[in-house]
Amino acid sequence: MTTSASALKLRRFGKGLGIATKVLSIISFVVAGILLVSLIFALVVPWDTVVMNVGEVTVNVHGMVTQLTDQASTDVNVRAIALSAISLGIIDGVFFGFIMGILSRLFKDTAAHETPFLSTNVRRLKSVGWLLIANSFAMGIATAIVEVLTHPVTSAFDTGNGGYLITGLVIFALAYVFQYGCELQQAADETL
Numbered sequence: 001m002t003t004s005a006s007a008l009k010l011r012r013f014g015k016g017l018g019i020a021t022k023v024l025s026i027i028s029f030v031v032a033g034i035l036l037v038s039l040i041f042a043l044v045v046p047w048d049t050v051v052m053n054v055g056e057v058t059v060n061v062h063g064m065v066t067q068l069t070d071q072a073s074t075d076v077n078v079r080a081i082a083l084s085a086i087s088l089g090i091i092d093g094v095f096f097g098f099i100m101g102i103l104s105r106l107f108k109d110t111a112a113h114e115t116p117f118l119s120t121n122v123r124r125l126k127s128v129g130w131l132l133i134a135n136s137f138a139m140g141i142a143t144a145i146v147e148v149l150t151h152p153v154t155s156a157f158d159t160g161n162g163g164y165l166i167t168g169l170v171i172f173a174l175a176y177v178f179q180y181g182c183e184l185q186q187a188a189d190e191t192l
Helices: 003-044 078-113 119-149 162-191
Strands: 051-054 057-061 064-068 074-077
Touching: 003 078, 078 119, 119 162
Parallel strands: none
Antiparallel strands: 051 074, 057 064
């Protein structure tokens, strides 16, 4: 394959990924907006506290694993669980929307410059890493708040978001690899 053929392939691939990630970013913000409206509606509209009477049950709401084990019965506040799930969905949607927006620009610039090794892409990768780490902590804090507010509904603090933290750190490592790639690209360009 010639250089122009690989450059054309990179350009098409970058443009396609740029468009796909932009669409995902828009969808994420729209979903987060819908969830926000749902949250406001659920908070404003007076409705009786919906309570389910359950025996021994395991509930998993967005990473929160809860064991309800009162042998006689346990009252579960459905409204509290719904509000917590909506809140966590909003946080995730907003972070995902920002990340997809950044990746969209990364792919579009890669296609335009025919190389991924750009200093702007290094900054973008670091931004994605920071957003993933921030999302991990935001979800952990939000889950802790939900646990306090819905007590005794939730009995175990398990965010299930350690993956965001690890992924953020891996993206940081990738950003430093890209930074080295930028230096090699600059050296190669100067030799030609």
